[in-house]
Amino acid sequence: MRRKGMSVLALSFVFILVFALVGCSGGNNATGNQNAKPDNANKGNATSTNSGNQPTEPAEPEIEKDASLLVWDNGGSDEDWAKAVAEEFTKKYNIPVEVQVVAQGDAPTKLQTDGPALLGADVFLAPHDRIGSLVSAGLILENFYPDEYKRDFMDAAITGTTIDGVLYGYPTAIDTYALIYNKDLVKKVPETMDELIEQAKAFTDKSKGQYGFMMQVGDFYFLHGFLGGYGGYVFGDKNTNSQDIGLNNEGAVKAGELMQRLRKEVLPLSSADINAAIKESLFIDNKLMFDINGPWSVAALQEGKVNFGVAPLPKLDNGKAPASFSGVRAYYVNSYTKYPEAASLYAKFATSEEMLMKKFEMSGQMPPRTKLLENEKINSDEIIKGFLEQAAVSVPMPNIPEMEPVWGAMNNAFTVIWDEDTDPKVILDKAVKQIKEGITLLKQ
Structure with missing residues (x-):
């Protein structure tokens, strides 16, 4: 193979x-x-030349005879899109494709047993932060066209689907959080956190149940934006070196101090009193100016007929943009497939400009192809554009197994920093100690 x-x-x-x-x-x-x-030889990555010595696109691979493919993808609009892709692929290459609904979060676990039993999909969708274990188990093939993908896709999409310097994924979508604001309440979109705090402070009135700013203050997924913008990081070497932990460095401490400032000046609530449902209700009732949230929150606001916009997260006082966490959905090729050439060609076809544009049109999911950021239809969508601008400076969640103990420890650390107004350095030092102990247990 x-x-x-x-x-x-x-x-x-x-x-x-x-x-x-x-x-x-x-x-x-x-x-x-x-x-x-x-x-x-090496046709999947070679670049041919024409008579004028100008590089052309890589030659199409030699497809296995009598190939047929099984694809796992999410339900709903993802399933509709996957079936449309399969139909177009079959028309072009005369290769039958069956699409089955297997949720992206379930596919990696299912492949652990179905892959070696030769029952798994040839191509399947998975979140990028689940691929570390798949690579360790030898369950997925590397991307057959790495140079092309590194040229044409967002850095975050490539980094998120790479392990030990090897690209495995064929990215289909990227998401991150950004600043969602109520246009009826906000006169000027803040470019800095200082500007946001100034506006939010003037609007906040706890006695009236109205707040200038909210975010999920005990969820490290959202908090990484501040931490990363100040120079904190989870692991060294672009989140690949678990021996180097940057969650209690100077930047991480500054993120903790910013959270305490937000509590004192604009959001005088305990962490237990802030959740997604409360934020959504306040926003729909025009009692919330700013929220840090993701694309998944948009549908409810639209149904609630809220006049809202989306913008990149305001810059911090060091002039840096917050480095939000991003998630990358991607197709991967099962290493046990009988048809690696056909399966890899399918994954490439599905992530072409045409097919990812179709995905955006059918589901609103953000395409990670850089050229599509220039597409007029995408640029005219203010909501998508705001999220994509933030995605361009985002950091993909670490995809190595050592990330597992980070979530609980950091969620708890920032909850304590928020609720108890405790020295951030002391709390973050304890969290890092807990993470190191957790990593040691993972490796035993």
Whole structure:
């Protein structure tokens, strides 16, 4: 089975050609043939040239004979899109494709048993932060076209679907959170956190049940924006080195201090009194100016007929943009597939500009292809544009297994920092100690 750019048939062809060349040269004239290469070698990544020596797109791979594919994807609009992609792919390549509904969060677990049993999908959708265990178990193949994807996709989408420097994913969508604001209450969209605090402070009146600003203050997913913007980080080397933890450095402490300022000046509530349902209700009732939230919150606001907009998170007092966490949905190819060439071609086809634009039109999901950011239809959608601008400076959630103990420890740390007004450095030091202990247990 080809791991990168070469099928079993292609490998056989290489060996045959090598022996033929040796035979023709009498085994002595190595110099004359040392640079000879078969035409189809490494075709998944090679770039051909035309007569003018201008690079062209990589050649299409040689598809396995009688290939047929099974694809796992989410239900709802994702299923509708996947079936539309399958239909178009079959028309173009004459390869039958069956789409089954398996939620992206369930697919990695299901593949653990179905993959080795040869029952798993050839191509499946999964969140990027679940692929560390799949790679460790040898359950997914690497992306057959890495250079093309690194050129054409957002950095966050590539980083999120890469393990140990190897790209595995074919990104289909990216999401992150941004600043959602009530247009009827906000006269000027704040460009800095200081400006946001000033506006929010003037509007907040706890006795009237109205608040200038809210966010989920005990959820590290949302809090990473501040921490990352100040120079904090989860793991070193772009979240790949779990021996280097930056969750209690100077930047992380500054994030904790900013949260305490927000509590004192604009959001005088305990963490237990702030949740997604409360924020949504206040926003619909025009009693909330600013909320940090994601695309999943948009439908309810639209149904509530709220006049709202979306903008990137305001810059911090160091002039840096908050580095929000992002999630990347991507297709992956099952390493046990009988048709690695066809499966990889399908994943590539599904993440083409045309198919990802169709996905946006059918589901509103944000395409991670950089060229689509220039698309007039996407640019004219103020809501999507706001989230995409934030996504461009986002950091994908770490996808290595050592991330598991981070969530609980950091959620608890920021809850304590918020509720008890405790020295952030002391609390974050304790959290990092807890995380290190958790990582040690994982490796035993």
